[in-house]
Amino acid sequence: MGRAPCCDKGNVKKGPWSPEEDGKLKAYIEEHGTGGNWIALPQKIGLKRCGKSCRLRWLNYLRPDIKRGGFSEEEDQIICSLYISIGSRWSIIAAQLPGRTDNDVKNYWNTRLKKKLFGKRRDSCSRQSSRLSINHDPKEETNGMSPDASSQALSTSALERMQLHKQLQGLYDPFSFYNNPALWPKFHPLGGEKLFFHIQHTDANTIAATPVPQASDATMIEPSGQNVFLIKPEMLNPTDPSIQEDPNSSTLAFPSPSSSGALSVENSNSNFNDAAVGLQDELHDLLYQKIGCSRGPEQQQQTEFDCYKDLNGEKESMNWWATDGFEKSLSGSWDSVSNLQADLLNEYDEFGYRL
DNA sequence: AAACGCTCCAACCGCACAGGG
DNA sequence: CCCCTGTGCGGTTGGAGCGTT
Numbered sequence: 001m002g003r004a005p006c007c008d009k010g011n012v013k014k015g016p017w018s019p020e021e022d023g024k025l026k027a028y029i030e031e032h033g034t035g036g037n038w039i040a041l042p043q044k045i046g047l048k049r050c051g052k053s054c055r056l057r058w059l060n061y062l063r064p065d066i067k068r069g070g071f072s073e074e075e076d077q078i079i080c081s082l083y084i085s086i087g088s089r090w091s092i093i094a095a096q097l098p099g100r101t102d103n104d105v106k107n108y109w110n111t112r113l114k115k116k117l118f119g120k121r122r123d124s125c126s127r128q129s130s131r132l133s134i135n136h137d138p139k140e141e142t143n144g145m146s147p148d149a150s151s152q153a154l155s156t157s158a159l160e161r162m163q164l165h166k167q168l169q170g171l172y173d174p175f176s177f178y179n180n181p182a183l184w185p186k187f188h189p190l191g192g193e194k195l196f197f198h199i200q201h202t203d204a205n206t207i208a209a210t211p212v213p214q215a216s217d218a219t220m221i222e223p224s225g226q227n228v229f230l231i232k233p234e235m236l237n238p239t240d241p242s243i244q245e246d247p248n249s250s251t252l253a254f255p256s257p258s259s260s261g262a263l264s265v266e267n268s269n270s271n272f273n274d275a276a277v278g279l280q281d282e283l284h285d286l287l288y289q290k291i292g293c294s295r296g297p298e299q300q301q302q303t304e305f306d307c308y309k310d311l312n313g314e315k316e317s318m319n320w321w322a323t324d325g326f327e328k329s330l331s332g333s334w335d336s337v338s339n340l341q342a343d344l345l346n347e348y349d350e351f352g353y354r355l
Numbered sequence: 356a357a358a359c360g361c362t363c364c365a366a367c368c369g370c371a372c373a374g375g376g
Numbered sequence: 377c378c379c380c381t382g383t384g385c386g387g388t389t390g391g392a393g394c395g396t397t
Contacts, residue, residue, distance in 0.1 A: 111363050
């Protein structure tokens with residue numbers, strides 16, 4: 001036995017709202033508020049509408065603070081960033097965008113942003129790396145599962161997030177989304193605290209980023225050592241010819257900034273900031289088509305580097321959601337990142353993927 | 356000009372959760 | 377506790393509008 005419907009389905013009007021209905025609803029709520037009971041509200045004002053429908057109409061359309069018009073680049077980036085980190089929690093994402101509703105954000109993501117991101121990168125990278133796309137050669141991508149089974153087994157959201165996640169960061173990359181404060185929204189739903197870091201060389205090969213207690217932020221700083229992470233110089237500025245790559249130090253250690261909140265990098269190292277800005281550009285580029293096959297040969301090469309760099313240049317291991325590659329990608333990542341990863345891994349597990 | 360296809364968005368649906376009795 | 381009900385949320389759908397053939 002299912003639960004009783006919230007209203008008499010046969011006796012309520014459906015479909016688009018008329019101006020008269022809008023007027024009644026708006027006038028009543030502006031004068032009396034919702035009265036704490038949406039179900040009873042339509043009867044009170046003589047509307048043949050379901051209470052849920054009234055609520056939706058008010059929240060998504062009639063509310064006075066609704067923001068109309070296109071989304072800004074900043075809003076795009078916030079939506080993408082949050083989608084990657086928390087998935088399709090549209091109400092939370094919308095809460096970071098004043099005047100936007102969850103429905104707006106959801107529609108905008110489904111109709112535009114998703115295409116912008118996946119479409120562009122698919123186009124731009126597909127000739128270089130068909131494996132990056134969930135739409136390309138699924139047999140190879142899914143450890144032999146049939147394309148249908150594999151594409152249905154994982155939720156679209158999870159696949160999208162993994163794909164974006166992978167596109168926007170190498171998990172060994174200190175300037176990944178999770179490690180890159182520049183990509184994080186001001187009010188990160190998973191935290192929101194700020195951590196400040198000093199960047200300094202510790203030896204020829206490494207740079208230590210150590211948290212700096214600031215007056216208002218001191219309480220957020222973990223005990224010494226917890227928040228120190230080591231960065232290879234070439235990661236800070238990969239184009240600097242004076243930097244020598246050490247093949248023996250390909251694994252980077254990133255003890256977690258376990259407070260997992262928003263991270264602010266103090267302006268103490270211009271290379272660090274350059275790199276952070278570079279990653280922000282990467283998200284921006286995904287959204288606004290500044291990279292990809294439209295670039296010249298050198299830039300295409302750089303794009304390819306972006307696609308493969310976290311796998312140490314081994315294109316054959318780019319089968320990143322197959323057992324081997326994905327597991328390799330996950331090892332050594334820090335725990336706030338692993339919130340998402342655990343999510344994704346759970347989804348993998350649920351559907352019989354064993355990593 | 357008509358047919359067709361695509362995009363976008365408002366609205367609906369069903370489920371999960373929270374809180375009160 | 378358990379049940380019931382209202383609320384909130386995410387996924388999906390229907391159709392208007394627009395562009396293309």
